[in-house]
Amino acid sequence: MPGTILSIVGWLTYRNITSITGIQQRSTFQRNLTSMILLQIIVVIIPIIPFAVSNVYQLITASVIKSSFRAAVEQQVQDMTNIVFYGNNASSFYVYLISSSSYRRDFLQFIQFWHNEDHWNNRVTPATREQNELKETSARAQLQKSNYKINLENII
Numbered sequence: 001m002p003g004t005i006l007s008i009v010g011w012l013t014y015r016n017i018t019s020i021t022g023i024q025q026r027s028t029f030q031r032n033l034t035s036m037i038l039l040q041i042i043v044v045i046i047p048i049i050p051f052a053v054s055n056v057y058q059l060i061t062a063s064v065i066k067s068s069f070r071a072a073v074e075q076q077v078q079d080m081t082n083i084v085f086y087g088n089n090a091s092s093f094y095v096y097l098i099s100s101s102s103y104r105r106d107f108l109q110f111i112q113f114w115h116n117e118d119h120w121n122n123r124v125t126p127a128t129r130e131q132n133e134l135k136e137t138s139a140r141a142q143l144q145k146s147n148y149k150i151n152l153e154n155i156i
Contacts, residue, residue: 010041014033014034014037032100035099035100036096036100039095040092040095043091043092043095044091047081047088050081051082054078054081057074058078061074
């Protein structure tokens with residue numbers, strides 16, 4: 001069912017993208033979208049097959065008397081298929097990261113934003129006289145650092 005819905009939505013999206021007027025913009029976006037949709041369909045369908053086979057096997061052998069070893073092996077197989085099947089929920093992130101250069105670029109910008117030290121200094125706090133004096137000196141130090149970085153960039 002999820003593969004069918006994904007295929008239908010993918011086909012409708014693909015048809016909508018082909019109606020975009022900009023040829024260059026359409027071809028780049030169309031390539032990214034096509035690769036993302038195909039990878040997503042594959043990633044959705046592959047975990048469903050072992051999960052379905054495992055559930056059908058359990059349904060067929062539900063009335064069979066099993067040894068403890070066989071029951072343990074079947075439970076282990078069921079646990080492995082559950083991990084693969086439910087791990088599929090996180091797969092969209094990895095599919096988009098692998099297949100789309102624009103998604104990778106946006107993701108790297110996001111990581112750089114959170115890694116940036118200035119991001120953590122952007123906080124609202126009550127101002128006191130000592131804090132204002134400290135902020136002025138830290139602002140001067142940051143200005144000197146930024147000027148130093150600019151000078152290094154000009155040299156290189």
